[in-house]
Amino acid sequence: MEKRISQKMEGLGTRRSVIREIFEYGNRRKAEIGAERVFDFSLGNPSVPAPPVVNETLAALLAEREPAALHGYTTAAGDMGVRRAIAAYLEKTHGAAADPALIYLTVGAAAALTITLSAVLPDGGEGEVLLLAPFFPEYRVFAEQAGGRVRVLPLREPDFSIDPAALRAALNEHTAAVIVNSPNNPVGSVLTEGNLREAADVLREAEAAYGHPIYLVADEPYRELVYGDAVVPFIPNLYQDTIVCYSFSKSLSLPGERIGYIFVSPEAAFAREVYAAVMGAGRALGFVCAPALFQYMIPACLGQTADLTVYRENRDLLYSSLTEMGYTCVKPDGAFYLFVKAPGGDAGAFCKLAQRHELLLVPSDDFGYPGYLRISYCVATDMIRRALPAFRAAMNDYEKEER
Amino acid sequence: MEKRISQKMEGLGTRRSVIREIFEYGNRRKAEIGAERVFDFSLGNPSVPAPPVVNETLAALLAEREPAALHGYTTAAGDMGVRRAIAAYLEKTHGAAADPALIYLTVGAAAALTITLSAVLPDGGEGEVLLLAPFFPEYRVFAEQAGGRVRVLPLREPDFSIDPAALRAALNEHTAAVIVNSPNNPVGSVLTEGNLREAADVLREAEAAYGHPIYLVADEPYRELVYGDAVVPFIPNLYQDTIVCYSFSKSLSLPGERIGYIFVSPEAAFAREVYAAVMGAGRALGFVCAPALFQYMIPACLGQTADLTVYRENRDLLYSSLTEMGYTCVKPDGAFYLFVKAPGGDAGAFCKLAQRHELLLVPSDDFGYPGYLRISYCVATDMIRRALPAFRAAMNDYEKEER
Numbered sequence: 159m160e161k162r163i164s165q166k167m168e169g170l171g172t173r174r175s176v177i178r179e180i181f182e183y184g185n186r187r188k189a190e191i192g193a194e195r196v197f198d199f200s201l202g203n204p205s206v207p208a209p210p211v212v213n214e215t216l217a218a219l220l221a222e223r224e225p226a227a228l229h230g231y232t233t234a235a236g237d238m239g240v241r242r243a244i245a246a247y248l249e250k251t252h253g254a255a256a257d258p259a260l261i262y263l264t265v266g267a268a269a270a271l272t273i274t275l276s277a278v279l280p281d282g283g284e285g286e287v288l289l290l291a292p293f294f295p296e297y298r299v300f301a302e303q304a305g306g307r308v309r310v311l312p313l314r315e316p317d318f319s320i321d322p323a324a325l326r327a328a329l330n331e332h333t334a335a336v337i338v339n340s341p342n343n344p345v346g347s348v349l350t351e352g353n354l355r356e357a358a359d360v361l362r363e364a365e366a367a368y369g370h371p372i373y374l375v376a377d378e379p380y381r382e383l384v385y386g387d388a389v390v391p392f393i394p395n396l397y398q399d400t401i402v403c404y405s406f407s408k409s410l411s412l413p414g415e416r417i418g419y420i421f422v423s424p425e426a427a428f429a430r431e432v433y434a435a436v437m438g439a440g441r442a443l444g445f446v447c448a449p450a451l452f453q454y455m456i457p458a459c460l461g462q463t464a465d466l467t468v469y470r471e472n473r474d475l476l477y478s479s480l481t482e483m484g485y486t487c488v489k490p491d492g493a494f495y496l497f498v499k500a501p502g503g504d505a506g507a508f509c510k511l512a513q514r515h516e517l518l519l520v521p522s523d524d525f526g527y528p529g530y531l532r533i534s535y536c537v538a539t540d541m542i543r544r545a546l547p548a549f550r551a552a553m554n555d556y557e558k559e560e561r
Numbered sequence: 562m563e564k565r566i567s568q569k570m571e572g573l574g575t576r577r578s579v580i581r582e583i584f585e586y587g588n589r590r591k592a593e594i595g596a597e598r599v600f601d602f603s604l605g606n607p608s609v610p611a612p613p614v615v616n617e618t619l620a621a622l623l624a625e626r627e628p629a630a631l632h633g634y635t636t637a638a639g640d641m642g643v644r645r646a647i648a649a650y651l652e653k654t655h656g657a658a659a660d661p662a663l664i665y666l667t668v669g670a671a672a673a674l675t676i677t678l679s680a681v682l683p684d685g686g687e688g689e690v691l692l693l694a695p696f697f698p699e700y701r702v703f704a705e706q707a708g709g710r711v712r713v714l715p716l717r718e719p720d721f722s723i724d725p726a727a728l729r730a731a732l733n734e735h736t737a738a739v740i741v742n743s744p745n746n747p748v749g750s751v752l753t754e755g756n757l758r759e760a761a762d763v764l765r766e767a768e769a770a771y772g773h774p775i776y777l778v779a780d781e782p783y784r785e786l787v788y789g790d791a792v793v794p795f796i797p798n799l800y801q802d803t804i805v806c807y808s809f810s811k812s813l814s815l816p817g818e819r820i821g822y823i824f825v826s827p828e829a830a831f832a833r834e835v836y837a838a839v840m841g842a843g844r845a846l847g848f849v850c851a852p853a854l855f856q857y858m859i860p861a862c863l864g865q866t867a868d869l870t871v872y873r874e875n876r877d878l879l880y881s882s883l884t885e886m887g888y889t890c891v892k893p894d895g896a897f898y899l900f901v902k903a904p905g906g907d908a909g910a911f912c913k914l915a916q917r918h919e920l921l922l923v924p925s926d927d928f929g930y931p932g933y934l935r936i937s938y939c940v941a942t943d944m945i946r947r948a949l950p951a952f953r954a955a956m957n958d959y960e961k962e963e964r
Contacts, residue, residue: 159768159772159773159774159830160772160773161773161774161830161831161834162683162688162737162773162774163680163681163682163683163737163831163834163835163838164679164680164681164682164683164684164708164838164841164842165683165684166684166841167679167680167837167838167839167841167842167845168680168834168837168838168841169841170840170841170842170844170845171836171837171838171839171840171841171842171843171844172837172840172841201634203633203634204629204633205629206629207627207628207629208628208629208632212628212632213623213628216619216623216854217620217623217624220616220619220620220623221620224610225610225611225615225616225814226607226608226609226610226611226814228817229611229615229814229815229816229817229818230606230607230814230815230816230817231604231606231816231817232817234581265668265819265848265849265852266847266849268847268848268849269847269848269849270847271847272845272846272847273847276567276570277566277567277570277571278566278567279566279567280565280566280567280568281567281568281569285565296844299844299845300845300847302845303845303846305567334565334566365562369562369563370562370563370564370565371562371564371565411628411629411632411633412632412633412853413632413633413634414631414632414633414634414635414850414852414853414854414856415632415852415853415854416668416849416850416851416852427562427564428564428566431564431566431571432566433574434570434571434574434575435566435567435570435571435574436570436574437573437574437575438567438569438570438571438572438573438574438575439567439570439573439574440574441573441574441699441702442570442573442675442702442703442705442706443675443706443846443847444669444671444672444673444674444675444676444703444846445668445671445672446668446669446671446672446819447817447819448819449668449817449818449819449852449855450815450817450818451619451817451818451854452852453817
C-alpha cells in the first residue's frame with residue numbers, strides 16, 4: 159500500500175527543531191558520562207521553582223471548590239471572572255484600556271500565537287507575517303500553518319532595535335501581522351519606548367497607504383523577566399492595532415501547564431471582529447477552553463513572579479566571564495538568553511567545537527540570524543561556574559585552529 | 562480602512578454552535594425566571610463530581626513533587642512514564658498491542674481529533690473524511706480545518722449501526738479517514754463487535770482496491786460510560802489501521818481540564834510515519850505539550866470513573882417516562898444522551914414548542930441527521946423529575962396543534 163498522509167506534518171514531526179536535537183543529544187550524553195559533566199545551555203526551561211502562591215492557590219482550589227464546578231467546562235474564551243481580573247490588572251499596571259470581552263485564555267503562548275495568526279491572516283494564502291530576526295524558530299511554523307507567507311526583517315545591531323526605514327521597506331500591501339518579541343528570545347534585548355514609537359509611526363503610515371490594518375502581535379512570555387533599569391513598554395499604549403499574546407510559563411515557572419491569554423486591544427481596528435475570529439480559530443484548532451484549574455489560579459498570581467535573582471546573577475556571571483575570555487556578547491536586559499557572536503562567524507562549526515568540551519550551545523541559524531550562539535542561562539548558577547573552563551577551552555581551540 | 566482578517570474564522574466565531582446558543586439562552590432565561598424553573602438538557606457537561614482519586618492525586622503531586630520539575634515542560638508527546646502507564650493499561654484491559662512510543666498526550670479529545678486529522682489527511686485538500694451521521698457537529702469544523710472534504714454516511718436505523726453496503730458505496734479513492742464515535746453522541750448507541758467486524762472487512766477491501774490505508778479514527782470520550790450489558794469493543798483489535806482519540810473528560814468528570822491522548826495502533830500501516838505526522842501537527846497547531854500536572858495525574862486514575870449510577874438512573878427514568886408519554890426514543894446503552902424522534906418530524910419546531918415550557922432540547926439537524934431531539938441527561942435526577950410535566954405539556958401542545 160502507498161503511504162498517503164500529510165507529508166508536511168510528517169516532515170515537521172521528523173525534523174525536530176535544532177534546539178530539541180541538541181537538548182536530546184545532551185540527555186543521551188548525560189546518560190553516558192554523568193549529568194554533572196554535561197553543560198547544557200540549550201533549552202529555555204525555567205530552573206527556578208514557581209512562587210509558593212502557585213501551589214498554595216492550586217491546593218486551596220482543590221480543597222475548597224466543588225469538583226464538578228472546578229473541573230467543568232468554562233466558556234470557550236475562559237472564565238469571565240478570571241478575564242475580569244486580567245483586564246483590571248492590565249488597566250492598573252499599564253494604564254491600558256482593557257475589556258474582559260476581548261481577552262481569550264489559551265493553553266500557553268504558542269496556542270495564543272497560532273490562534274491569533276489564524277484569526278488575522280486573510281483566507282486565501284496571500285497574507286504576510288513579518289518576523290524581526292533573530293526570532294523564535296517556531297514563529298515560521300505557526301505563520302505558515304495559519305496560511306501566511308513569511309517575510310524576515312533583521313533587527314539593527316548593536317542594540318537589536320527596529321530600523322524604521324528598513325521596516326518601511328519591508329511592509330507591503332500583503333502584510334497582515336508583524337510579530338514583536340520583547341524581551342527577546344534569543345537576544346535578551348528589550349525594545350525601548352522611543353524605538354517602538356518610531357515603528358508605530360511607520361506601521362500607521364503603511365496602514366494608511368495600503369488601506370487595511372497591520373496588526374502588531376506582541377509575544378510577551380518574558381515581560382516580567384527584566385534586570386536592572388530596563389522598562390518593557392506596554393505596546394497597546396503605543397500602537398492601537400496590537401494583540402498581546404501572553405504566557406505565565408516563564409514568569410511563574412510553569413511552562414508545562416500551558417496557560418496564557420490573548421489580549422485584543424479595545425482600540426484596535428475591528429477589535430470585535432478580530433476577537434470573533436480568535437474565537438473561531440480557537441474552536442477550529444481544537445482548543446475548547448484553557449485548562450480550568452489553571453484558569454482559576456490566575457487572579458491570585460497576577461503580577462507575581464518566580465525568584466528572578468538567580469537569573470540576574472547568572473546573566474552577570476556569564477556576561478562578565480565570557481566577555482573577559484574574548485567572546486563578544488549582547489548584554490541582555492531581559493529574558494534568560496545570552497546572544498554571543500560565534501568566534502569565526504560559523505555558529506554551527508563553533509557549536510560542534512564546544513561539544514568537544516561537553517558544552518551545549520544553540521547556533522542562531524534557525525532564528526533567521528546566522529553567526530551567533532544562544533546560551534539559555536535559566537540553569538543552576540553552579541553549572542555556569544563549572545562550565546566556564548569549557549567556554550575558555552572552546553575559545554582556545556578556536557584560536558589554535560585559526561592559526 | 563478595510564477589514565482584512567480571516568472571514569472563515571470570524572464566521573466560526575460568530576455563528577456559535579446551536580448547542581452553545583441554546584445553552585446561553587438557558588443561562589439568560591435562568592437569570593430571568595430562576596434557575597430551578599428552567600429545564601436545561603442542552604450541554605454534555607458532566608454533573609457527577611470527579612472521583613476522589615483525582616483531587617487526591619493532584620494534591621499529592623502538589624505537595625510532594627519538586628515544583629520546577631512538576632510544572633516544567635514535558636517532551637512534546639507527553640511524559641514517557643505516563644505514556645508507559647497508558648500502554649500497560651491498554652494491554653492489560655484490552656489485550657491490545659500498545660507502544661508508549663506511539664502514544665501522544667493531548668489537551669482533550671478535540672485536540673486529539675484536530676491533530677490526528679491534520680496528520681492523516683494528505684496535503685493538497687483532496688482527502689476526504691467520512692462522518693457517520695448523526696455525528697458531533699464539531700467533526701465537520703475539525704475535518705475542514707485540517708484540509709479535508711467531508712462526506713456523510715447515515716447510520717442504519719433502528720439501532721444506528723453501520724450498513725456495510727452503504728459504507729462500501731461511500732468510500733472512494735480519496736477517503737483518508739472515517740470517524741467512529743461509540744458510545745455515540747448524540748444517540749447513546751454502542752457499535753457491536755459483529756457490526757464493527759463487518760465494517761472492518763469493507764474498509765480492508767477498500768484499502769486493497771484504492772491502494773492506500775483508510776484510517777479509522779475512534780473518538781472515545783464515552784468509552785467507560787456504558788450501562789447494563791453493553792460492551793464497547795476495542796476497535797484496534799478489530800481493524801488494524803485505527804487511531805484512538807481518547808479523553809478523560811467524561812469518565813473522570815473533568816472536561817475543563819483538557820487531558821486526553823492519541824493512540825496509534827502499532828499494527829497500523831505506516832504507524833511510525835503517522836505518529837511523526839501527529840507530532841508535527843501538534844507542533845504546528847501550537848500544542849507544545851499537554852498540561853503537565855494533569856499528565857502526571859493519569860497513572861493513578863486509569864480505569865477509574867466518576868460514579869455512573871446517577872447517569873444510569875437518569876437514563877432509565879427519562880427513557881421510561883418519555884416512552885410512556887408517547888415519545889419514540891432510542892434506548893441508549895452508553896454516553897449520557899437520549900435521542901428522541903421529534904413529534905411531527907421537525908426538530909427545530911418542536912424545540913421551540915418545548916421552550917414555551919422552559920424545556921431546552923437540542924435539534925439534531927447540526928448532527929447531520931434531522932428530525933430528532935438530543936437530550937443530555939448528565940443533569941441532576943431531581944431536575945429530570947421536575948421536568949417531566951414539561952415534556953408532557955410539550956407533547957400535549959404538539960398533539961393539540963396537529964389537530
